[in-house]
Amino acid sequence: MALVKPISGVDDRVPLAEALPLSSPFTLNVFPTNACNFRCSYCAQGLGAKKLADTYGVDKSYMSMETLTKIVKQSKAFSSHYKLLSFMGHGEPLLNKDLPEMINMVTCAGIAKRIEIITNASLLTNEISDQLIKSGLTNLRVSLQGLNKDAYHRTSGVILDFECFVDRLSYFHRNKKPDMGLFVKIMDVSLGDGDEERFYGMFDSISDRMFVERVQQVYHAVKLDGESNSNSLIHNRYGYAQPPRKVCPLAFFSLAVWPNGDVYPCDAIYKPCKLGNVTEKPLIDMWQGDELRQFRMQLLHGKKDILSGCQHCCAPNDVSHPADVLDGCEEQIMVLL
Secondary structure (H helix, E strand, O other), X not given: OOEEOOOOOOOOOOXXXXXOOOOOOOXXXXXXXXOOOOXXXXXXXXXXXXXXXXXXXXXXXXXXXXXXXXXXHHHOOOOOOEOEEEEOOOOOHHHOOOHHHHHHHHHHHOXXXXXXXXXXXXXXXXXXXXXXXXXXXXXXXXXXXXXXXXXXXXXXXXXXXXXXXXXXXXXXXXXXXXXXXXEEEEEHHHOOOOHHHHHHHHHXXXXXXXXXXXXXXXXXXXXXXXXXXXXXXXEOOOOOEOXXXXXXXXXXXXXXXXXXXXXXXXXXXXXXXXXXXXXXXXHHHHHHOHHXXXXXXXXXXXXXXXXXXXXXXXXXXXXXXXXXXXXXXXXXXXXXO
């Protein structure tokens, strides 16, 4: 029986403010590609390739094994393992044919306690499931776009054999190792009347964790009907009630590596504060460098809404865990940086 619980986060989180400063990132987000086979209406990919590139500087490049090798090698310089290494991005990770090999490389290197993929799973076959299970993957996080063929076409512009899709998820769930997780989620805008109950019933026996998320204004160029301004959010996508946050916590515990090796303090599409590239500068130097320190200081001084790459971003109010709140702790953290 699956848990009805947000698929983001774990139960053993520590209050971030009490753990800072971190000698090593808790999370490393690795983007195998930013290409996508879906055009979801609430996502930047729905803008089309040209507008996506013009607005956000996102192309269809793929990460090479050479770049991942540098990431893995550089990660060994940190004093502790990542709590999470997530293969994600602003596209579909399974489009990168090297993904199972990439996960295996990370597993063999022993640099992360958990390894996950965030995917639409439309390209998941039984053969790929076998490869992923063998690779050492910890969690497969699947984003659904509807509960039938018509809903997928309406939301994502694709023709999907939904029954086959569910069968392949079921295959993964039956054959995965006991310590692996299959998490499924769906946005509320992809559901019709009565679909939330259907969703939970459909995936109760073939997943380990499932949840309906609230769609938010993640991309400023993608307008959502009836969506409130991100600066006045009362609930985030997981349903947590919170006042708007002043300090974004992501830059204090994470790094993100784009397909070409560029590194940023978070996985936002807005690319705030480029720290360098793994072909030119080690990850540990970026993590400990003055550029990231100055960026964090600006966040602590309340400049989130005017910083380039931050002013349009709703992540502090949308995806940040309650344990990560830094508001009210600014002065004590500044002393430590």
